Amino acid sequence: MGTLTLRLPDDKHDRLKSLAAHRKVSINKLMEELSTQALAEFDSEVRFRAFASVGRSEKGLDLLDKLDRHFKSK
Secondary structure (H helix, E strand, O other), rough: OOOOOOOOOOOHHHHHHHHHHHOOOOOHHHHHHHHOOOOHHHHHHHHHHHHHOOOOHHHHHHHHHHHHHHHHHO
C-alpha cells in the first residue's frame, strides 16, 4: 500500500474533516472513496473514447446509458 502526502489549504482540510465526520469515516477512508470515484469516472471516459474511436457508437451509447442509470440511482 502506498502513502501519499497531500498539502491543502487549511480551510479545505477543515471542510474535508467535517465531511469525513459527517460520513462517519476517517479522512483517509474519505480520500480513498473519492479517489475510487474519480478513477471510475476516468476509466468510463477512457472506455467510451475507445469505443468511439473504432466506430462502435452503439457500445458508447450503451455505456453512457449505464452511467446515467448509475448516477440517477444515487
